[in-house]
Amino acid sequence: MVSAYAAALRDAGAAVSILMPAYPAALERAVDVAPVARMTGLPGGDARLLRGHMPDTGVTVLLLQMDHLFAREGLYRDPQGRDYLDNLTRFASLAAAAARVARGVRNVKRPDIVHAHDWHAGLTSLYLRLAGVAAKSVFTIHNLAFQGNHPLAMGGWIGVPPELLAPALSDERSIEFYGSLSMMKAGIVHADRVTTVSRRYAREILTPRFGHGMEGVLQAQAGKLSGIVNGIDTAVWNPATDKHIARPYSVDDTAGKQACKRELQQAFGLTRDPFAPLVAIGSRLTEQKLADVVVHTLPALLERHPRLQFAILGQGEQGIEQALQDIAGAWPGRVGVQIGYDERRAHMLHAGADILLHGSRFEPCGLTQLYAMRYGTIPVASRVGGLADTIVDYLPHDPRGDRKATGFLFDGESPDDVMHALGRALDAFVEPSSWHVLQRNAMSRDFGWGASTSNYLALYADLVDARPAQPDTRVRKTSVRARAAAAGSRRDEFNTGLGEMARSA
Numbered sequence: 001m002v003s004a005y006a007a008a009l010r011d012a013g014a015a016v017s018i019l020m021p022a023y024p025a026a027l028e029r030a031v032d033v034a035p036v037a038r039m040t041g042l043p044g045g046d047a048r049l050l051r052g053h054m055p056d057t058g059v060t061v062l063l064l065q066m067d068h069l070f071a072r073e074g075l076y077r078d079p080q081g082r083d084y085l086d087n088l089t090r091f092a093s094l095a096a097a098a099a100r101v102a103r104g105v106r107n108v109k110r111p112d113i114v115h116a117h118d119w120h121a122g123l124t125s126l127y128l129r130l131a132g133v134a135a136k137s138v139f140t141i142h143n144l145a146f147q148g149n150h151p152l153a154m155g156g157w158i159g160v161p162p163e164l165l166a167p168a169l170s171d172e173r174s175i176e177f178y179g180s181l182s183m184m185k186a187g188i189v190h191a192d193r194v195t196t197v198s199r200r201y202a203r204e205i206l207t208p209r210f211g212h213g214m215e216g217v218l219q220a221q222a223g224k225l226s227g228i229v230n231g232i233d234t235a236v237w238n239p240a241t242d243k244h245i246a247r248p249y250s251v252d253d254t255a256g257k258q259a260c261k262r263e264l265q266q267a268f269g270l271t272r273d274p275f276a277p278l279v280a281i282g283s284r285l286t287e288q289k290l291a292d293v294v295v296h297t298l299p300a301l302l303e304r305h306p307r308l309q310f311a312i313l314g315q316g317e318q319g320i321e322q323a324l325q326d327i328a329g330a331w332p333g334r335v336g337v338q339i340g341y342d343e344r345r346a347h348m349l350h351a352g353a354d355i356l357l358h359g360s361r362f363e364p365c366g367l368t369q370l371y372a373m374r375y376g377t378i379p380v381a382s383r384v385g386g387l388a389d390t391i392v393d394y395l396p397h398d399p400r401g402d403r404k405a406t407g408f409l410f411d412g413e414s415p416d417d418v419m420h421a422l423g424r425a426l427d428a429f430v431e432p433s434s435w436h437v438l439q440r441n442a443m444s445r446d447f448g449w450g451a452s453t454s455n456y457l458a459l460y461a462d463l464v465d466a467r468p469a470q471p472d473t474r475v476r477k478t479s480v481r482a483r484a485a486a487a488g489s490r491r492d493e494f495n496t497g498l499g500e501m502a503r504s505a
Contacts, residue, residue: 001230006054010059023075030054031052034052037107042096043093043096043158047097049064069089069090076120098121099114099128102135113460115138118187119183124137149184174189194225194226195227196226196364200384230452237374239375244343267336270309279309279310281314284314285317289358290413291316297415298335299330302335315340351377353372355422365386365389369387373407379391381407393409394424406438
């Protein structure tokens with residue numbers, strides 16, 4: 001989201017850069033990386049700040065190099081799936097570095113707005129306040145279920161004053177959360193504005209069902225909370241130009257989708273049947289995504305619909321992965337399962353399937369359904385969060401009928417709920433005229449970043465009392481490497497005279 005959104009902001013006229021850890025893969029892919037400054041006294045020690053450019057868009061990226069924290073095999077977890085024990089120190093260092101940049105680093109433009117995303121960057125707005133930085137802060141909640149909660153005793157180690165670790169009822173600024181230090185709460189409480197990635201999710205998280213214990217905190221901060229739905233990169237996800245799929249196609253000529261279906265059936269070991277309804281499942285295989293319910297539903301669906309096929313791509317909980325593989329073994333030619341994530345196969349999945357099954361107990365935004373609709377694959381999804389915001393339910397007896405519908409929404413979390421919803425979609429699938437209208441509706445929707453970027457720019461402008469940025473209408477013909485070289489960057493020692501972040505406050 002951050003990568004595509006940053007490019008959209010740049011194209012809309014804003015000066016934007018991304019700050020992120022210098023993960024090995026990031027260093028490998030960034031263009032024209034050069035050192036900019038040194039930073040000492042961060043919570044995790046000393047660091048180098050590097051500057052480069054994103055390889056696909058040319059957006060400036062600042063890389064925080066702390067190899068003892070970030071040069072690891074996993075981003076947040078070790079190969080055994082366990083959270084790294086020093087995650088608080090790792091991401092407190094990132095947040096503190098953001099505050100340093102906002103306070104002022106030579107050869108780096110000082111920002112007016114610092115926009116932090118999810119628990120990993122949740123301490124950013126707190127550090128900005130401690131340092132007395134003038135920049136305004138925005139904090140976006142992508143998934144409230146993951147909160148970055150750590151022992152309170154570690155707060156002093158990362159420079160949080162004792163009064164902000166006191167029981168929450170004694171100080172509304174406290175980041176204490178049920179006896180823990182919460183990075184998510186720090187972002188919510190101390191940011192100037194808080195956003196989520198869909199309008200419905202912004203309302204849902206104020207309730208106990210979706211609040212994950214944080215609903216009281218959010219209710220107290222509701223005046224600065226809003227929802228702005230994510231967009232997708234419509235250049236990367238475009239069936240007319242996609243190099244990953246068997247044959248390009250478009251909303252005006254969908255003939256190529258049949259070739260993509262044949263390719264998908266072959267890749268997943270399914271019977272090559274052009275008339276078989278082919279359902280894709282592409283997501284994390286977890287209880288959040290109703291994968292546990294799907295496991296119990298698939299055998300009944302396969303028995304009820306003799307030609308129904310499933311292509312499943314994802315990874316997650318080991319028990320669910322094994323159960324799906326067992327089903328594939330019991331139903332050869334009708335269920336194909338591939339564990340893991342592969343970019344090319346993800347594109348093949350959306351291009352070749354007829355239907356996307358996307359159940360979810362909660363869904364802040366969801367991008368999978370947007371990719372699917374872009375490719376004329378009709379989503380069957382839970383009526384929650386961003387799924388409900390982006391899918392128009394098919395109601396054949398509604399006066400507008402199928403003229404606006406783009407998919408099928410369902411309530412509930414039981415096998416019967418999933419089976420009934422997919423049955424509705426299969427009833428429409430056997431009516432070609434209705435199905436083609438659904439596909440045209442879905443493929444015609446604009447899921448790019450235009451509207452979302454305008455909403456964010458208006459929010460930023462309100463914070464700094466400025467006019468929104470004007471779009472950059474120039475044609476960009478220079479290469480990424482040329483733009484990076486033109487930007488220039490040279491190494492400079494960072495002035496650390498004010499000491500650590502907490503002291504500088």
